[in-house]
Every structure is written in structure tokens, then in C-alpha cells.
Amino acid sequence: MKNEKFMLELFLGELRSNSSAIIASMNGPADVPMLENVARSLKTSARIVGFVELVGLFNALEQLFASGRALAPDEPNAKECAEILRAITKSNPDEIEKLVDSMDARISACAKAGFTGRIAGALTDSKGHILPKLSPEETGNFESLPSVDASMKELFIADVSTQIDLISNTLVELGSDFNSKPKLEALMRASHSIKGASRAVGMDRIVEITHKMEDCFSAALKDKISLSDESLDVFFSCVDFLSQLCKRGFDRIDKNLFDSLMKSLGEVESSSEAGASLHGAGEQQPATASRPVQDNAKNSYAPGQKELNFIRISLSNINSIMSLAAEELIENRKLEGFKEIISNMRAENARISNRLEEALNMLSSPAGEHSAMARLERIGEDLRRQDFSFGDALERFSEYSRKNVLLSSRLYGEVLESRMRPFSDLAHIFPKMVRDFSRNLSKKITVEISGAATSIDRDLLEKLESPLVHILRNACDHGIETPGEREAAGKNPAGKISIRASHSSGMFLLTVSDDGRGIAVDKVKAKILERKLVPPDILAQMQQDEIFEFLFLPAFTTKTDVTEISGRGVGLDVVQTIMREVGGSVGVSSVSGRGCTFTLKLPITRSVLKALVVNVDSQPYAFPLSSVNRTLMVHRGDIRADLRGNFFMDNKSRINIVPTSAVLGFGQGLPADDLLYIVVLSGRGRFWGFAVDGIPEESELVVRALNTSLGKIACVSAAALTSEGLPILILDIDDILIYASRYLSGAKAELSEASPHRDFSKKRVLVVDDSATVREVEKKILEKAGFYVDTAVDGVDGWNVVRLSKYDLVVSDVDMPRMSGLGLAAKIRNLYPNLPVVMVSYKDRPEDKQRGLECGANAYLTKSSFQDDSFVKTLRSLLDK
Amino acid sequence: MNNPGPNIESSRDPAQKPVLPDARTISKLSQPPKQKAPLETEKTESFFVFKCAGHFFALKPAWVGEVTPSVFVHRIPHRSGNAIEGISNINGDLVPVVSVANAFKLDSSSGKSSMMVLCHVGGEKFAFETDSIEGMFSVGASRIKEVSEGDSPFIANKFDTDNMQVWVIDVDLLAGAIARRAI
Incomplete structure (x- = not known):
């Protein structure tokens, strides 16, 4: 069966997310009802993509889980099943069909043999002893590492990461001088540090490997062995091994890789004893160790695979934040004192006011005039004193306010600093x-990094x-x-x-220069003409x-060859897109034969944005300052129209x-x-003047997600x-230019946000299924048959959607999380008695069908109906009624 | 969408008006209902009742977080007339504000909203604009009625109390519809 790629992607996605639950259940208490559903769902999906043997295998698993039993770790067929699932999940949509074909016999045998299983919940060895829980997922070639208290593990990982970075950088430097004693000493100390930390948390395997590394560096330091490029490969493989463990939180180790690294380290250590110098090209490399390094070039530098679950903040930074926060707290308590001062003043004012009233009353009688005058004089004195008190209080409050603003600003600065990281945190991987x-x-290529301490927001x-x-x-x-x-x-x-990093005009500036052949302008020009991007006469004037700007266009390349290193599908257009996303830019310059320089410019932090704040219809908006060309005041009379x-x-x-x-x-x-x-603003080939309500103001805004x-x-x-x-909305410049362009072209009707196009002449069907694969298949079949289709991911979602919009028919799966199809059908029948419901399930027993119909379904089909036209025929017949 | 129900404010007996929460300060609405339970021994359910565009609406107390005085609502570009009126700064959070009038297609010209009710729905926050807060009501199960065909889908139930017809909002469905941009 030839499937479309997206169907295979969907199937693989489901298999990846679900098969680990099946495999993991071998080594711990198993939620068999959940596993039964998982196996059933995978069976249906496998049937849809035509993997018949896998249907059999998932059926066997479903039978096992339905009997209340789980996979037994000591059962050979269970191990075989886990191996098969692992192999397929590691595949990709281009290869999966070929792979499954090649494994047909294995899958079929595994399905046929079936599973005896074990009682779910208990994991026992052959003697019936309860086994400890091992790895959370696979066992295979993996060995679990001891569990460590979370806070201790965090410290351990931070510690090991630091030492790994040190080893990695020192190894690169060692490449130019294998006999450098200080570098060998540093390597020995770093290995020793990891060994000590590992021993403290009981990670014996890590102790073993770092001990071996330490021995090698020690032997080199004592001139017992000579290191070479090949032996460096072995150490780098160890570094990769440890790095991966750090990223995965030291959950388990690949035992095969561990053994191979230990063997290679042993060979490095015994190289002089064996009389085989590892110096010089052409000599045989330790095959087991060199492979991971080769793989590095293919895999390890696929960006975006980092898993950072915590962040590190320097002790001085956190101490400063704490001390400023404490200071702020104390300062704020002074407000109580001001409250008291204001309260006393108010009381004094009231007293003066009363006395003034009395004096005025006395003035109304001639007898009291004299004493009233004396009283008014005293009131005058009181008021002068009161004025002095006000002045004093105002001065004290102004001083307090100034100090508080300064303190808040320092506190904010320190908090912001905690988001910053030195460029070296990224740069250390490049050598x-x-x-x-x-x-x-x-x-032979060397890397020189300068400005490694330049700080930038960790997200950026x-x-x-x-890029x-x-x-x-x-x-x-x-x-x-070459x-x-x-x-x-x-x-x-x-x-x-x-690679040079620096701060320039409030931006983070990065240049990457090489002294290679440079960019051939003629080739770029030829490509521009070939793709008819610009007429020749205009190109000649450029x-x-x-x-070079054309190099950032999608799929624009002057290279016809694609190599392992650079043919990874990420072009310079993607580099530019990423830079724009973060409010930055990228440019390139080159001198033919002398090299090329890329310049990347981006904000130092995205937390704070320099912006031009404007009012539009009395609502505040912000234009990012980096996008603003200029601001102008224009007289209406100067505006023309065409x-x-x-x-x-x-x-x-x-x-x-x-x-x-x-x-x-x-x-x-x-x-x-x-x-x-x-x-x-400038963009889309022209200048745009956005008319706003009043004078724009420059401001620094703390950016918040919506x-x-x-x-x-x-x-x-x-x-x-x-x-x-007050809330301010920060404008998306690319977006607003598109909308401005539409406005100018008179497409006002299109200015409102595009809502999904709905053709109301078509019959509207809602498909409810928790399997993405099944949903897509049903949607595709129904759309092809001329229906308008919406989808929902489970019973509750389906029930919400069916109440939100008018549908002519609902197609629903039976077994779904949160609300089953039976529950959904019953609810629909209660509120919408005339809305047809078609149940589609893998269950084909008469009693299942009976239950579905009793709950209010108008028809009950099995998912095999997708293979012929009975699915569509049934829907049509119900809609024609 | 039909209106949830008629405006019956004029038929209300002002003397029976329940105790209002303090409108000047933010109220935590975790205290039990201030309305006395019905005399009958039947099971009762509590509701937080507010008024908007001349109609009375209720929320289950579990949804309600706080009541705050109305604050500036920043409109959202290209979303005018939607159930989401805009966003507001409520206690430092930028919270989407639901216009009950828009969500239920009511005439909102009857008055300016004075209070906001902050709701927590599935980890997200929403605020409802209201004309006034009527308070917590305890309602006997027998008085809670199913909705009829033609009522707004965002109404879960309705009940009568103190001469008011009150419509219980299905906040879950409303939040789902907002997330799907269905309203």
C-alpha cells in the first residue's frame, strides 16, 4: 500500500507517543485498560496505513492487555516486540514502509507467538521475586543509573556540565600542542572533579569512565603515552557521552556505547605499552570510538534539541536581588510614617478650620471683635507653621520618592541581569x-572567539x-x-x-568572518538572472x-552540490527569518578570494523593548523603535492623492x-x-506613513506575552x-505592513481577520476521534465525497463543538478519553433528536453494535468501511432521509 | 443566537435584594452564600449572580476568582464585535475581557459596566464585564431548570429567584468557543 507522506508521519507520531507506554509497562506496574486502548488505537492506525503485520501484532497486544495482563520482561517474545517497536519508531516517513516490509517476517512471527504476560502491577523475576523498577522506558542496551534526589541531581548536572565545557575547550586547545602540561593537568583535574561528584551521588559508571579518562591524561602528563588527533576523538566521544547524559538528567546509559568507550580509553592508555603510537595520519583509528565523532557532525549539531529544565543564576546576582528586595521592603515600610504625618496634618488642619470658624462667629458681634482679631492672628501663625510642616514633609517625601525610584530601578536591573547569559554559554560549542x-x-580550520563575555538575554x-x-x-x-x-x-x-560579539548602540552585534574563497558575485548575479528575479539592466545598476540580499531569499543557492555538512535544508532565508522574529537583522559582505563576513544584529534582551508609543482611537499602541524609519508632522494640505x-x-x-x-x-x-x-516605516518596497492620534513618545516597555x-x-x-x-499592544511590523498594503489596494473587505472559509452549500459533518490518523483519513474521505468537515479530538470536545455550530451529521469513534462516543451519542440524541450520528469503531461484535444503536447512533460501522465506499454510502443515505 | 431571557428587572422586589460584596475593594468570594438556604430540605446549589445588559447571569462559585471595579479595556485589532471585548490589566495580569452582551448578542446600550468578575477556566483567566453584582444565591435543585431549544448554547441551566430569571453560563463551553474563535 502506497501511503501519502503525511499519513505515514501521523502514524509514526502516534506510534512514537504511544509505543513507549507499551514498552515501559514491561518494567513496572501497568495500566492495562489504558494500554488496551493504546494497542487498539495503534491497530486501527496500522490498518489505515496498510501495515497488515503490525495490525496482527497490536491485536496480540490488545488481547494480552484485555486479559488484564501486562508484558513480562523475561518473556522473549515481549523483548522481540519491544525491539520491533523501537526500530520502527526510530524510522522516518520516507523509510518506514521499506522498514516494515523488511521486518514482515519478524513482526508476523511475534504476533503469531502471542504473549503470556504477567499479572499487571507486579514485576517479578523467574523466582517470583519483585524486581525493582528499572528504566522508565526501554531496557534493551540501556542500564538505569541510580536515582538521586532532585535538588542534588540539579547540582550534580550543573557541576558536570561545567567540567565538560572545560574539558571540551581544553581538548580543542590541546589539538595544537599535545604535550602542553598545563592543559593536560587541567584535563586531569576536570576528569577528577567529575569522578568525585559522581562518586558522591553513587553514579559508579560515571566514576569508571572519568577515572579512565583521568588515567589517560595522567599517563600523557608523565610522558608514558603520546596523545594524537585520534586519541582526542576518543576523549571527545566521552565528552559527547557525558553531555548527552547531562541533557537527559543521568537517567540511563547506553551500555554498548559505554563498553566501547571504555575499551577505546583502554587502548589510548595502553598505546605506548603496545608500542603503537597513535600519532600521525594514516594509522588505524580505534573504530569503536571514532564513530560517535563522525555521527556528531550529522546529529549533535542539529540545533534546538537542548532541554533546559532549570537556569543558573550567579550567586552575586541572586545576593544583589535579595539585598535590594530587602531594602525595598524597608523603604516601603516608611510609607506608614508618611501616612501618620499626613494624618496629623489633616487633624491640625481640622483644628485650625474649627478655630477659624469660631473666630468668624466672634467677628459677628462687636464685643468679640478684639478677641477675634487676636485669635485670627494666632490662626495665621498656625497656618504659617503648618505651611512649614507641609514643606518639610514634601521635601522628605521627595527624597523618599527619589530613593525609591532608584532602588526599584536597581532591583529591576538585577532581575533583568538574571535573564542574561554570556555569549560564551553558546560559543563554547563552536570550536x-x-x-x-x-x-x-x-x-584544517581554527576558530577564534572574542567578546565571549558579552551578555545577551538567554532566550535570544x-x-x-x-543561525x-x-x-x-x-x-x-x-x-x-581545502x-x-x-x-x-x-x-x-x-x-x-x-566570531566576534559586542554591544553596539544598545544592540548585540555578532560577526562571523572566514578567510575562505568568499562569495562569487558573478555566480549570484547569474542565479538572479536565471530565476528572473530582476531584469538585467536593473541588476547592472545594483x-x-x-x-547579496538575494542570498536570503528562500531556496536561493549558488551551490549545486549538497553535502552532509551543509545540505540540511536550513537556508540563509531561515537565518533571516529567525533574526527578524527576534527583532534583529542579518547582513553579509564578502571580498572574492579573501573571505566573507556575516553580521548579525539583535536586541540585547526581548524583555525590554525600546518603542514609540502612540495613541490610535485613544488606545495605546507601540511601534518597535528598531522598525521605525522616522516620525513626521505633515500638514493636511501637503497630502496628495492618486x-x-x-x-x-x-x-x-x-x-x-x-x-x-x-x-x-x-x-x-x-x-x-x-x-x-x-x-x-519602510517595507514591502516602499515607505509607509502611519497616521496616529498625537505626538509619539519614545519609551522602554517590559514585553509581556498575550x-x-x-x-x-x-x-x-x-x-x-x-x-x-494601562495595557499597550505592541505592533507586529510585518503583519501591519501586509494589512496596510491591503488597505491601500482597496481590499477593505479583507481587512478583518480571515476566518475559515465555510461553504454552506455543502453538508456539514463533524468527525470526532481521538486518533489523529483516523481523523485525517475520515476527513479526507468525506471531503473528497463533497462534505464540509470539522473535527474534534474527543467526546467532550465533540460535545462542545456540536453545540457551537450547526452540523448535518456527526461521525464518532466509540472509545475516547474524557467522554466516550456512546456518551456523546446519548447527549446528542437528548438535545438534537434529529441530528444523525454514525458510530465508527474497530469493534465488530453484534453486542457492540447493539450498544451503539441503543445509545442513539443511527448507524454503526467498523473502521474497515474506510476501505470501500460503505462509509460514504451510509452517510449519504442518512443525509438524504 | 437567541437572547438568554427577558429583562425582568422592573418586576423585582428591591427589599429582597441580597447582600452585595464590597464593590470598592477586591473581594475573595470563597465565603459561603449570604442568601439563606431554602426552607425545604432539598439539595441546594450556590450561584454567583450578576447583571449585564438588563439580564441576570449566574456562575458556579468554583469558576469565580475575584470581583474588581471595572478597569480600562484595550480593544483588540480586527476582533470588534467578538465575545472578547479586549484585554485589561487586572492585578498585574493582562486578562481577556469577555463582553457578555456580545457573547449573548444582547443590546449593551442599557448601561456602562461597573464591575468585572474574574474567572479561572482551565488554567486561563477571563474577566466578565458586568453592570452590577447581585451576590451569592443558594437555589433548591427543583428550581434549576434545563435550557430550552433556542436558548443560547452558552447557557447551562436557568432558575428563578427573587423575581429574577437567572441564566447560568456554561463557562467551559464559552471558553472553548473563544479558544476556537467560534464567537
């Missing part, structure tokens, strides 16, 4: 990565990883020439890549930097004017004032609060 790339390409640092890996990969593969080519060109046979809309000329540039209010969907035209305030239930809001990227606590 080894470039080394691996260059070895794969048989090139992570965002930088993909940088891509640029470095390109530099290694296409930029730097040693032979370099020598022929009169260059040093070893290429050099320089500057080099304008021509077929392309309102515009004015500024420095010979046409600036199209759009009312921001209308672009945001509030339906207002340009403000009626004579003087218009305009925010100028509530996820709002989904993507057109023209808005995030929110913030004004100093008065």
Missing part, C-alpha cells in the same frame, strides 16, 4: 563543532544557535578551501573563522550589498499614508486635524503596560 566539521571535510542566545550553526557549517563546507587550494592561493593551509492612495513627498521619497486606525480594523479614516502625526486563548492577533506581537498600568 569542537568546527573541528568535527573540518575533520569530516579533510580541512538560544535563538542564535540555529550560527548554519553560517559556520556553510563557512566550513563552502567558504574555507589545504591544497589554500596553499595554491598563497594562503595558510589552515583556514580561520573569527551595488554588491544589494546583490490611484495608489494618499501620499506625501519627503526628500523626494513617496510616503504612502494610511490611517492606523483603519489598518487595525477600527474603520476610521485619517484624523480630521490639520496637522497629522506620522510614523514612517494570553494564549486569544491566539494570534492580527497586527499585534505582544503587550506591555504603561507607567499608569
Whole structure:
């Protein structure tokens, strides 16, 4: 059966998310009803994609779980089943059909043999002893590491990570001087530190491997062995092994890899005794150890695989935050004192007021005039004293206010600092990565990093990883020439890549330069003409930097060859997209034959945004300052109009004017004032003037994410609060330019957010199923048959959706979480007696069908009906009634 | 969508008005209902009742977090007329504000909202704009009626009390519809 790729992707997705539950149940108490559902669901999905043998295997598993038993770890067929599932889940949509075909006999035999299983909940050995719970998922070649208290593990991982970084960087440096005693000592100490930490938490396997590493470095330090590139490969493999463990939280180790690394370390350690120097090219490498390094180039640098469950903040940073917070608390308590002062003043004012009233009363009688005057004089004195007190209180309060603002600002700065990380946190991976790339390409490349201590927001640092890996990969593969080519060109046979980080004008600036062959402008021009992107006469007038801009277009490459290193489907367009996403930019410059430089510019933090705050229809909005070209005040009389809309000329540039209010969907035209305030942006090949209500103000905003239930809001990227606590919406510049463009083209009707197109001439069917695969299949079949289809992911979702919109028919699975199909059918029958419900299930026993019909279903079909036209025929007959 | 029910404010007996929560400060509504339970021994259910666009609505107390004075609502671009009126800063959180009038297609010209009711739904927060807070009511099970065909789907039940017809909002369904952008 030939499936479409997305169907295989869906099947693989389901298999990956569900098969681990089946495998894990071998080694612990099992929730057999849940597993029965999992096996049944997988069986249905396997049937849909035509994997007949897998249908048999999942059927056997379903039978086992239905009998209340779980897979037994000592049962050979259970192990075989786990192996089969593991192998298939590691596959990909392009290979899965071939793989399953090749495993047909194994799968079939496994299904046929069936499972004896064990009583769920108890895990016993052959003698009936309860076994401890092992790994949470697979056992196979993996060995569980001892569990450690969570806080202790956090410390342990942080400790090991630090030492691994140290070892990794020192190994790279050691590559240029294998006999460097200080570096060997540093490596020995770092290995020793990991060994000590591992011993403290009882990680014996880690103790073993780091002890072996330490022995090797010690032997090299004592000149008992000589290290080489090949022995460095072994150490780097150990580093990768430990790094992976850190990322996975030291849950388990791959025993095969561990044994192979121990063997390779043994070979390094005994190299001199065996009389076999590991120096020099051409000598045999330790096969077991070199493989992981080769794999690194393929796998380890796929960005975005980091799993950071915690963050590290420096002790001085947290101490500063604590002391500032304490200071703030004390300062705030002073407010009580001010409250008392104000209260006393108020009482004194009331007293003066009473006395004034009395004096005024006395004035009304001639006898009291004299004493009234004396009293008024005293009141005058009291008022002067009161005025002095007010002045004193105001001065004290102003001092308090100034101090408090300063304190809050320092506290905020420290909190912000806790989000910052040095560039070195990312940069430390590059020397080894470039080394691996260059070895794969048989090139010599060194990396020089400067400004490693430059700080940047931790989120942005992570965002930088993909673009940088891509640029470095390109530099290694296409930029730097082979040693032979370099020598022929009169260059040093070893290429050099320089990475420089710095802060510049409030932005984080990163340059990546190589001294390779550079970008061939002629080739870029030829490609531009070949793809008819620009007419030849305009291309001839373009500057080099304008021509290089084309390199950032999707699928634009001058390379016809795709290599393992750089043919990974991530182009420079993706680099640019990522940079834009974070409010940054990327540019490239090159001198032919001398190299090329990429410049990446991005904000230091996304937590704080420099913005231009404007009012639109009395509502505050913010334009990110980095996107604003300029602001202008324009007299209405200077505005002209033509077929392309309102515009004015500024420095010979046409600036199209759009009312921001209308672009945001509030339906207002340009403000009626004579003087218009305009925010100028550039994009989509022209200048745009956004008319706003008043004078824009520059401000620093603390960016906040919007509530996820709002989904993507057109023209808005995030929110913030004004100093008065009012919400501000931060504008999404790419989005607002699209909407402005639509506004100018007169497509006002399209300005409202696009809602899903619904063709009401079609019969509307709701498909409810918890399997994504089944949902997609049913949807595809029904859409092909001419129905409009909505989907829901379980009974509760289905019940919500059916009440929200009008449907002509509901198709539902039976077994679903939260609410079964039977429950859904009963509810529908109660509220919508005339709405047909079709049950579709894998269960084909007469009693199942009877139950479905009793609950109110109009028809009951099995999922095999998808294979022929009975599914669609049944729906049509119900709708025609 | 039909209106949840008629405006019967004029028929209410003001003397029977229950105790109102303090409108000046944020009230935690965890205390038991202030309305006395019905004399009958039947099972009762508590509801938090508020008024909006001339109609009375109820929420199950479990949904209700706080009541706050009405604050500035920032409208959302390209979403005018939706159930979501905008976002507001409530206690430092940017919370979506539900316009009951829009959600139930009511005429909202009868008055300006004065209070907001903050609800917690499946880990998310929503605020309802209200004209006034009527308080907590304890209602006998026999007086809680099923909705009829034609009532808004976001009404779970209805009941009469103190000459008011009160519509119980199905907050779960309403939140689901908002998330699906169905209203």
C-alpha cells in the first residue's frame, strides 16, 4: 500500500507517543485498560496505513492487555516486540514502509507467538521475586543509573556540565600542542572533579569512565603515552557521552556505547605499552570510538534539541536581588510614617478650620471683635507653621520618592541581569563543532572567539544557535578551501573563522568572518538572472550589498552540490527569518578570494523593548523603535492623492499614508486635524506613513506575552503596560505592513481577520476521534465525497463543538478519553433528536453494535468501511432521509 | 443566537435584594452564600449572580476568582464585535475581557459596566464585564431548570429567584468557543 507522506508521519507520531507506554509497562506496574486502548488505537492506525503485520501484532497486544495482563520482561517474545517497536519508531516517513516490509517476517512471527504476560502491577523475576523498577522506558542496551534526589541531581548536572565545557575547550586547545602540561593537568583535574561528584551521588559508571579518562591524561602528563588527533576523538566521544547524559538528567546509559568507550580509553592508555603510537595520519583509528565523532557532525549539531529544565543564576546576582528586595521592603515600610504625618496634618488642619470658624462667629458681634482679631492672628501663625510642616514633609517625601525610584530601578536591573547569559554559554560549542566539521571535510580550520563575555538575554542566545550553526557549517563546507587550494592561493593551509560579539548602540552585534574563497558575485548575479528575479539592466545598476540580499531569499543557492555538512535544508532565508522574529537583522559582505563576513544584529534582551508609543482611537499602541524609519508632522494640505492612495513627498521619497486606525480594523479614516502625526516605516518596497492620534513618545516597555486563548492577533506581537498600568499592544511590523498594503489596494473587505472559509452549500459533518490518523483519513474521505468537515479530538470536545455550530451529521469513534462516543451519542440524541450520528469503531461484535444503536447512533460501522465506499454510502443515505 | 431571557428587572422586589460584596475593594468570594438556604430540605446549589445588559447571569462559585471595579479595556485589532471585548490589566495580569452582551448578542446600550468578575477556566483567566453584582444565591435543585431549544448554547441551566430569571453560563463551553474563535 502506497501511503501519502503525511499519513505515514501521523502514524509514526502516534506510534512514537504511544509505543513507549507499551514498552515501559514491561518494567513496572501497568495500566492495562489504558494500554488496551493504546494497542487498539495503534491497530486501527496500522490498518489505515496498510501495515497488515503490525495490525496482527497490536491485536496480540490488545488481547494480552484485555486479559488484564501486562508484558513480562523475561518473556522473549515481549523483548522481540519491544525491539520491533523501537526500530520502527526510530524510522522516518520516507523509510518506514521499506522498514516494515523488511521486518514482515519478524513482526508476523511475534504476533503469531502471542504473549503470556504477567499479572499487571507486579514485576517479578523467574523466582517470583519483585524486581525493582528499572528504566522508565526501554531496557534493551540501556542500564538505569541510580536515582538521586532532585535538588542534588540539579547540582550534580550543573557541576558536570561545567567540567565538560572545560574539558571540551581544553581538548580543542590541546589539538595544537599535545604535550602542553598545563592543559593536560587541567584535563586531569576536570576528569577528577567529575569522578568525585559522581562518586558522591553513587553514579559508579560515571566514576569508571572519568577515572579512565583521568588515567589517560595522567599517563600523557608523565610522558608514558603520546596523545594524537585520534586519541582526542576518543576523549571527545566521552565528552559527547557525558553531555548527552547531562541533557537527559543521568537517567540511563547506553551500555554498548559505554563498553566501547571504555575499551577505546583502554587502548589510548595502553598505546605506548603496545608500542603503537597513535600519532600521525594514516594509522588505524580505534573504530569503536571514532564513530560517535563522525555521527556528531550529522546529529549533535542539529540545533534546538537542548532541554533546559532549570537556569543558573550567579550567586552575586541572586545576593544583589535579595539585598535590594530587602531594602525595598524597608523603604516601603516608611510609607506608614508618611501616612501618620499626613494624618496629623489633616487633624491640625481640622483644628485650625474649627478655630477659624469660631473666630468668624466672634467677628459677628462687636464685643468679640478684639478677641477675634487676636485669635485670627494666632490662626495665621498656625497656618504659617503648618505651611512649614507641609514643606518639610514634601521635601522628605521627595527624597523618599527619589530613593525609591532608584532602588526599584536597581532591583529591576538585577532581575533583568538574571535573564542574561554570556555569549560564551553558546560559543563554547563552536570550536569542537568546527573541528568535527573540518575533520569530516579533510580541512584544517581554527576558530577564534572574542567578546565571549558579552551578555545577551538567554532566550535570544538560544535563538542564535540555529543561525550560527548554519553560517559556520556553510563557512566550513563552502567558504574555507581545502589545504591544497589554500596553499595554491598563497594562503595558510589552515583556514580561520573569527566570531566576534559586542554591544553596539544598545544592540548585540555578532560577526562571523572566514578567510575562505568568499562569495562569487558573478555566480549570484547569474542565479538572479536565471530565476528572473530582476531584469538585467536593473541588476547592472545594483551595488554588491544589494546583490547579496538575494542570498536570503528562500531556496536561493549558488551551490549545486549538497553535502552532509551543509545540505540540511536550513537556508540563509531561515537565518533571516529567525533574526527578524527576534527583532534583529542579518547582513553579509564578502571580498572574492579573501573571505566573507556575516553580521548579525539583535536586541540585547526581548524583555525590554525600546518603542514609540502612540495613541490610535485613544488606545495605546507601540511601534518597535528598531522598525521605525522616522516620525513626521505633515500638514493636511501637503497630502496628495492618486490611484495608489494618499501620499506625501519627503526628500523626494513617496510616503504612502494610511490611517492606523483603519489598518487595525477600527474603520476610521485619517484624523480630521490639520496637522497629522506620522510614523514612517519602510517595507514591502516602499515607505509607509502611519497616521496616529498625537505626538509619539519614545519609551522602554517590559514585553509581556498575550494570553494564549486569544491566539494570534492580527497586527499585534505582544503587550506591555504603561507607567499608569494601562495595557499597550505592541505592533507586529510585518503583519501591519501586509494589512496596510491591503488597505491601500482597496481590499477593505479583507481587512478583518480571515476566518475559515465555510461553504454552506455543502453538508456539514463533524468527525470526532481521538486518533489523529483516523481523523485525517475520515476527513479526507468525506471531503473528497463533497462534505464540509470539522473535527474534534474527543467526546467532550465533540460535545462542545456540536453545540457551537450547526452540523448535518456527526461521525464518532466509540472509545475516547474524557467522554466516550456512546456518551456523546446519548447527549446528542437528548438535545438534537434529529441530528444523525454514525458510530465508527474497530469493534465488530453484534453486542457492540447493539450498544451503539441503543445509545442513539443511527448507524454503526467498523473502521474497515474506510476501505470501500460503505462509509460514504451510509452517510449519504442518512443525509438524504 | 437567541437572547438568554427577558429583562425582568422592573418586576423585582428591591427589599429582597441580597447582600452585595464590597464593590470598592477586591473581594475573595470563597465565603459561603449570604442568601439563606431554602426552607425545604432539598439539595441546594450556590450561584454567583450578576447583571449585564438588563439580564441576570449566574456562575458556579468554583469558576469565580475575584470581583474588581471595572478597569480600562484595550480593544483588540480586527476582533470588534467578538465575545472578547479586549484585554485589561487586572492585578498585574493582562486578562481577556469577555463582553457578555456580545457573547449573548444582547443590546449593551442599557448601561456602562461597573464591575468585572474574574474567572479561572482551565488554567486561563477571563474577566466578565458586568453592570452590577447581585451576590451569592443558594437555589433548591427543583428550581434549576434545563435550557430550552433556542436558548443560547452558552447557557447551562436557568432558575428563578427573587423575581429574577437567572441564566447560568456554561463557562467551559464559552471558553472553548473563544479558544476556537467560534464567537
